[in-house]
Amino acid sequence: MVERRLAVQSFWCKAHEFFEADTYLPEKRCPIIHFYLLCHSLELCLKAFLADKGIPHKELSQRPFGHDLDRLFRECEKHELGAIFVGMADIRELIQATNEDYNKKHFEYSDKGKLELPDDFKKPRESIRSLLNATKDLWIEPAREMAARKLRTPQSGS
8 A cells, every 4th residue: 555655756746847847948939848748747647546546656667658658548438537538639639740759769869850749838738737637636735645544653662
């Protein structure tokens, strides 16, 4: 249980850090970097949700999941992500526009030439912000409960 909680927390916190890093970039520059950071944040957030559903960290880090946003998203749909997050269509739209290039690492190591990216990254940014907000309680509430239990449990040797 603790290992699962740590995986959820680790994935979610890293997702939030990549998301926050994107907000520091100048808006008119670096579209590839914006989409890389947003897609990486999305990947990690989806993995946090799946880790909460019991899928082990190691399994999420390898095929068939790996960096495949579409595969991760479809698995999240099976586990009813839509029950806690209303922006599924917007995330699906972002994945359709970016998954192939993200999954094949074209944002990082492209010899493909100009990548076909959406014109605006503000809508995807807001969608991912909403997803992060919808999933933050996956680890915050259990962490609070664990801390409260530790406070209530008598310490040995005291």
